[in-house]
Amino acid sequence: MKVKLAVLLPLLWCVTSGAAAPVMTPVKITDGVYMLGHSQGSGNSTVVITNDGVVVLDFHIDNADQTLAFIRKTTDKKIRYLISSHSAGDHASGAWHFREDNPIWIATKNQLHDLQMQEGKEFEERKNSNDPRFAAYRKGEQLKPDIGFDGSMALFFGGLTFQMTAEGRGHSTGDLTVYIPQKRVMLMGDLLDTEIHPGQGESAGVFFSNVKGWLQILDAVMARNLPVETYVPGHGPAHIGRGVKDLEEQKRYFVVMRDEVAKMVQDGKSLEQIEKEFKVPQEFARYKRPERLRQFFKLFYHQLAETGY
Numbered sequence: 001m002k003v004k005l006a007v008l009l010p011l012l013w014c015v016t017s018g019a020a021a022p023v024m025t026p027v028k029i030t031d032g033v034y035m036l037g038h039s040q041g042s043g044n045s046t047v048v049i050t051n052d053g054v055v056v057l058d059f060h061i062d063n064a065d066q067t068l069a070f071i072r073k074t075t076d077k078k079i080r081y082l083i084s085s086h087s088a089g090d091h092a093s094g095a096w097h098f099r100e101d102n103p104i105w106i107a108t109k110n111q112l113h114d115l116q117m118q119e120g121k122e123f124e125e126r127k128n129s130n131d132p133r134f135a136a137y138r139k140g141e142q143l144k145p146d147i148g149f150d151g152s153m154a155l156f157f158g159g160l161t162f163q164m165t166a167e168g169r170g171h172s173t174g175d176l177t178v179y180i181p182q183k184r185v186m187l188m189g190d191l192l193d194t195e196i197h198p199g200q201g202e203s204a205g206v207f208f209s210n211v212k213g214w215l216q217i218l219d220a221v222m223a224r225n226l227p228v229e230t231y232v233p234g235h236g237p238a239h240i241g242r243g244v245k246d247l248e249e250q251k252r253y254f255v256v257m258r259d260e261v262a263k264m265v266q267d268g269k270s271l272e273q274i275e276k277e278f279k280v281p282q283e284f285a286r287y288k289r290p291e292r293l294r295q296f297f298k299l300f301y302h303q304l305a306e307t308g309y
Helices: 064-074 095-101 109-116 118-127 132-139 211-223 245-266 271-277 290-306
Strands: 024-030 033-038 045-050 053-057 079-083 104-108 147-149 152-157 160-168 175-180 185-187 230-232
Touching (some): 045 064, 053 152, 118 132, 160 211
Parallel strands (some): 053 079, 185 230
Antiparallel strands (some): 045 053, 152 160, 160 175
């Protein structure tokens, strides 16, 4: 069946609150590779269509039904593999939507732990909640990965190589990337956010991001000198063909923001004062979701204190 790029999904409205529900908009990265961008800046999903079936990276129970609908409209191939970049709900809670195809779910061993512990507890709490925000949880179930790995793992499928790497602790307790050399793309999960202030890696209300580790991971990925044309972000729009410049901008973001907080710490500012007085540097003033900064102020402040900055 010939692959066709889906048109923009129609805007849906949330009956319970009257607010616009999130829409997952497909964007063609390259032949057979589509990023479904989240309209409100939450987690993106990536779909890779091969002659032998479909691979999906990241899936939120709130909107994975839209990812499934896009796949069904675009190809008659079954979904054979799921991969989660990390264990947060907006990236790893929606495997249930793909159950009809019985795909194999691949994750890191770290994710297996998190999904059985705090993420499992959060899923059940939301499933039993009457909060309309969690309506999707009430009709779904939490599934578990079939394969967990440490280090790296290569999947050879549909004529493509999916080189998965457990990158370590950066955005979350353990982040996974996927390099597809034949497509010259790398799926970064939340290690890369574009045009949006990065979110703290959160797992059932506990925050895990580590700026030093995040920078080390970005440096390690760039040091591989891979012929990547597009790094696909976990949040924000894909910059097709921009290559390593996206990673360089992400690294610079953390360095500049950390240094601005460090100056305020050296001036004797308290965390409360920093939260009130911090001004986003002009080069990042265009970034969306400024409310995410509040958790990062705490992160910068405490991690700077830990290193004696």
